[in-house]
Amino acid sequence: xxxxxxxxxxxxxxxxxxxxxxxxxxxxxxxxxxxxxxxxxxxxxxxxxxxxxxxxxxxxxxxxxxxxxxxxxxxxxxxxxxxxxxxxxxxxxxxxxxxxxxxxxx
Amino acid sequence: xxxxxxxxxxxxxxxxxxxxxxxxxxxxxxxxxxxxxxxxxxxxxxxxxxxxxxxxxxxxxxxxxxxxxxxxxxxxxxxxxxxxxxxxxxxxxxxxxxxxxxxxxx
Numbered sequence: 001x002x003x004x005x006x007x008x009x010x011x012x013x014x015x016x017x018x019x020x021x022x023x024x025x026x027x028x029x030x031x032x033x034x035x036x037x038x039x040x041x042x043x044x045x046x047x048x049x050x051x052x053x054x055x056x057x058x059x060x061x062x063x064x065x066x067x068x069x070x071x072x073x074x075x076x077x078x079x080x081x082x083x084x085x086x087x088x089x090x091x092x093x094x095x096x097x098x099x100x101x102x103x104x105x106x
Numbered sequence: 107x108x109x110x111x112x113x114x115x116x117x118x119x120x121x122x123x124x125x126x127x128x129x130x131x132x133x134x135x136x137x138x139x140x141x142x143x144x145x146x147x148x149x150x151x152x153x154x155x156x157x158x159x160x161x162x163x164x165x166x167x168x169x170x171x172x173x174x175x176x177x178x179x180x181x182x183x184x185x186x187x188x189x190x191x192x193x194x195x196x197x198x199x200x201x202x203x204x205x206x207x208x209x210x211x212x
Contacts, residue, residue, distance in 0.1 A: 001109055001110070001111050001209070001211060002109065002110040002111070002209055002211050003107055003108065003109055003110075004107070004108040004109075004110070004153075004155045004168065005107050005108070012157060014120070014122075014157065014166050014168075016120075016122060016202065028207055028208070031208075032208050032210070035208075035210050036210065040210055040212065045212060046211065046212060047110075047209065047210060047211035047212070048208075048209075048210045048211075049110045049206060049208070049209045049210075050206070050207050050208040050209075051118060051120065051202075051204040051205060051206055051207065052204055052205060052207050053202050053203060053204040054203050054204065054205070055203070058202050058204065060120050060202060060204060062110065062120075062168065096122065096157075096159050096164050096166060097159060097160050097161070098157040098158055098159040098160065098164065098166060099157060099158060099160070100155060100156070100157055101134055101156050101157065101158050102134070102137075102138050102141075102154075102155070102156040103107070103108055103153065103154075103155045103156075104138070104141050104142065104146055104153060104154045104155075105107060105108050105152065105153035105154075106146065106151060106152060106153070
């Protein structure tokens with residue numbers, strides 16, 4: 001289970017992928033495979049949460065890392081690069097590096 | 107606290123706002139105010155989680171509703187519209203309506 005909390009200090013990556021609807025399912029599979037085989041083994045990984053849009057045109061990965069350093073190390077890791085290239089061949093992506101500033105829940 | 111889980115059945119809105127960096131703080135304030143004063147009082151609201159990007163150019167609201175119907179009712183509610191207009195004057199927004207298809211956490 002993933003939690004979103006104010007003050008947790010986690011480094012959040014919200015990566016928005018834009019794809020052709022006929023590629024959405026394949027893109028989801030690639031992201032799950034990349035996370036299971038590579039990302040989750042790297043130091044600092046906390047979570048990856050893959051979402052599919054109902055219109056078929058987007059996939060969003062809401063990912064958490066312990067800090068910016070662990071995220072940057074993953075991006076440069078030779079084990080991660082082939083996965084990112086495979087994803088990049090299917091979709092455009094817009095990675096948003098951010099932090100929680102408010103969490104309001106009932 | 108907000109949780110992300112596979113199979114929870116929640117309706118997720120990931121709303122990506124693009125703003126001028128000097129407006130980011132104001133935009134965050136408007137979104138918090140809108141949530142506290144209006145959205146969280148509406149039937150079906152579960153959570154809103156406001157994120158600011160480190161580059162100043164984005165704000166992301168990761169929001170959860172019980173189902174599509176409660177989300178659509180909120181969007182048409184006369185109490186919500188002035189808040190959405192105030193936000194729209196400061197930023198472009200790209201609402202992604204989606205569902206969790208995988209959640210991988212250590």
